[in-house]
Amino acid sequence: MLRILMAALAASACLMTPAQAQERERLGYGRLISNDFFGDGEDRWRTGGFQSSRVWGPAWGGVAPEGFGQLLELRLGAEILAPDDIRTPVESDREYAGALTVGLHTHFQRGQTEFSVGGDLVFIGPQTRLDEFQDAFHDTFNIRTPSDAIRDLQVGNAINPTLVAETGQRFGLSDRTSVRPFIEARVGNETLVRAGLDLTFGELGQDELLVRDNTSGHRYRAITGDWTGYSFVLGADVAYVDDSEFFTSASTVTMEDSRERLRAGVMWQGGSGLSGFYGVTYLSEEFEEQDEGQVIGSIRFRVSF
Secondary structure (H helix, E strand, O other), X not given: OHHHHHHHHHHHHOOOOHHHHHHOEEEEEEEEEEEHHHOOXXXXXXXXXXXXXXXXXXXXXXXXXXXXXXXXXXXXXXXXXXXOOOOOOOOOOOOOEEEEEEEEEEEEEEOOEEEEEEEEEEEEOHHHOHHHHHHHHHXXXXXXXXXXXXXXXXXXXXXXXXXXXXXXXXEEOOOOEEEEEEEEEEEOOEEEEEEEEEEEEEOOXXXXXXXXXXXXXXXXXXXXXXXXEEEEEEEEEEEEEEEEOOOOOOOOOOEOOEEEEEEEEEEEEOOOOEEEEEEEEEEXXXXXXXXXXXXXXXXXXXXXX
C-alpha cells in the first residue's frame, strides 16, 4: 500500500511543470477532525473522520489565482463508517468501512466565480488498517471496540479513483457578512451531485482559502489572514446520490438517493497565535433502514509559536 501511495504522490508531482514549481511557495496548512463523540455522543454511522490540506502557490492576495494548476492542494483524509451496534452484526444496519484518501486539487477563480477541481485515490477496506486503529484507540480509553464479527463483515479492499469539483460564488451582504452558494460533483467512491450555501458572519474566512471537509461539509481554513476575533458560520446542502462504494452488493440495506446536511460553527483567532474551530453538523439518513439522522462535531486547534 505504501508503494501505491508513493506512486500517487509522484503522479501528482508530475502535473507541476518546472516553471510553475519555481513560482510556488508554501502558503498554508489546514485540517479538521470530525467525530460523533463531539456531537451526539454516539459511536455509529459516520463516526469519525480527518482531513488535512497542504497548499502551495503564488503569493496569496486574498483570492485564488486565475490559472488552473497554479495553486495546488495536497489533500489527505481518513474516515470510519460503522453500524449502530459495533459489537453485534444486524442485518438492518450498514457494513463497517474504513477509507483513506490521498489527492491533488487546484483552486482558481474566474471573475467572481471560485473553482476547486481535483482527483483522489480512495483506499477502502481492511488494507487501510483503520479497523485496527479504532480497536486500539477504543481499548486504550476503555471504550467499546468493534467486534471481530463486525470487522470480518466490513467492506472489502478496493481502490477507487475519484474526481471532485466544486464551483461557488461569494456575495458580500456587508463588510463582515457573506453568503456563498455552491455546487459540488463527485464521481468515484461515491457518485453524487450536491448543491448548498454557506453563510459567514465575521472577518475570519472572508479573504482566506477555505477547503470543504467531505464528511461534515464545513469549510476549514487552509490559507489564513492576520485577522483576530470570531466568525460564525452556517451552512446547508442537499445531495442526489447515484452510487456509493460503502453500500456493496452484499449489503442488506437500501441506500437513500438523497442526503441533507445542516451545519453551524464558530472560528476564532487570537493575537497570541491561538486559533480554533468548533462546529456541529446534522447528517440525514443514508439508508432506508437508518431510523434517524445523526449529529457529528468538528474541531481544530492551532498554536503558533
